[in-house]
Amino acid sequence: MGTLFPVAAVLAALVVGAVMLLLLGASPGEGFAAMIDGAFGGPRELADTVNKAVPLLLVGVGITIAFRANVINIGGEGQIVLGALTATALALALPDWPAVVLLPLGLAAGLVGGAVWGAVPGALKAYFGVNEILSTIMLNIVAVQGMNYLLRGPMIDPAEIESGSRIPQTMRLPPATDLPVLVPDTRLNLGAVIAVVAAVVVYVFLWRTTYGYRIRAVGLNPFASRYAGIDVKRSTVVALTLSGALCGLAGAILVFGSESHRMVTDGSTTGFTGSAGFNGIVAALFGGLHPIGTIPASFLFGALLVGANRLQRVTQVPSALVIALNGLVVVFVVSSAIWKRRLEQRAQLEAVQTGDQAAQTSLPGDVAPAAADPPGRDSGTDDG
């Protein structure tokens, strides 16, 4: 039942999109056909869709870890930038290393960069009580300014200085860091495999390991968790660190998988990330805050973003339409949570009426993280 709400939210957003297309003097049928064609029309389109989905999936899965621990990570943008910067710096520092070493090392550098940028708000929240929403917003600003500084200064391509054009970009990274292309004649690269593997690993971590269980327990009820001997503060830090690490990995993949094989800034965060730090939240919510559910969800939102470019070409409706619709999906999904809670409450009340003890105790209370699914079936074997 719970999975129906996100689908309804997307349908509602698409209806609004159709109305907007009409208002803008374009035919919704033609518009949606163009989007579908642009996203799925052929192998190249599909590859672009998958590539667009990769950062959304990584960010989305990262967001999921944070959410499960009841922390809101809206620092994805900054964490992506940090991961990209550390990966780029490492690649530039070791130009002669072979691909088998440099590529994994570069991706790991991205993970570390993002992890640091997630650990800081985690520690600030756990040990100083600073609201993570605010600290991640501020760290996004620090990250983007740091990127602008580095790409205009220390890390700029020397050729840009010689020619005087001074475009803020690094030199072309060593080819050893190019993500291998999986299907010839398309841009589909190894990033897609890495992202899906990451999603599965996170699923196993959250649902099949003690540590993951602790994180989810803290998200469901921090007080009970503390009573059960779980270090709540540490779990908060770990969750935000892992969340940041996955965003950082997305940043590394964005650079290593880019067409120009270098890091470029236009001065804004969105210019580099394409708002993946925010759109990843959309994908995670749509995926029911579940790592596996986020896989198809990111594919769908990747398709929307890629399809939007074709929409712009065919109907002259700017692709920004899709950003607005993504926003509506978020609003609709979180707003629909109330009906989900009502349904659960109703089920609970019915159970009370019929005296069904098992149903009463197995249903979640109000402590579930907002918009989250009911907790898994696994019982608290870790509590002892």
Place this chain on the structure above:
Amino acid sequence: MGEFFTSAVLVSTVASGLRLSTSYLFAAVGETFGQRSGVLNLGVDGIMLLGAFGAYYTVLNGGGLWLGMVVAITVGLVMGLAMAFTSVTLQAEQGISGIGFYLFGLGLSDLLFQKLVGTPLPIRGFPELRIPFLADLPVVGEMLFSHSIVVYAAFLLVPVAAFVLNRTTLGLKIRSVGENPEAADTLGVSVAGVRYLTVMTGSALAGLGGAALATELGIFQQNLTAGQGFIAVALVYFGAWRPVGVMAGSLLYGLVASVVLQLKTLGIIPRSASELAAMLPAVLTILALVVAVQRERQPAALTKPYERGA
């Protein structure tokens, strides 16, 4: 460096700092109302963008500046109504729904701009309004009393907001709803009503902040605010939910931006170092939050939806 400390440069730096604080001030004071009543509106940036576009487009088409401001406020009210509906009535998670409103505003303002305007044409903002007598004072006159009406309005808003919050029955209701909605409800205060009012007021001011930005800069472009609305949300924490504190934070951002701009123009700091300087307010805000959290307490019911009997 000596160049910087000539009085003419200093005066113009402070003056432009005040101008640059204006948009933060409108948005952050507006957000203060919402947060005091227990609602975190994280969509401020999106609302600012829509307000900015609304005002810009109105002025561009000959509607005049005042109508532009009215349009921006109206846009803010509509967005505020939607925000209040999701946060208060539907009890949605505020940290996330705000991101949704942000993306909606970001996308829609860009969409409308590209479709309706296309190339960024400049508009003329409010003229400089020299306050009689005061503007003629040496140094201070140029710094404080030679601005457009938008700047004066933003700073006048601070004592007004402080008065409403601290000295009126409405302010008492707002604060009690933010601290203890159950008790306020028991005493016959409409929790939802108060929250709708504060969120819509805050959003209207966010729209106005966007309009102030667009008219002072005389331009609109994609993502014009560049995250100012998010900073405004943080400034409310920074200012410990008090309008005067919020003003101090807004001034910090405005003045740092203006100093950086000035140093860059004078060639005192290299272009590249200006990014490092631009990090400063963000780092300071984080430090201020660390300190503030130890000393100040946020409204007890902040981000918590209220449901009678729940």
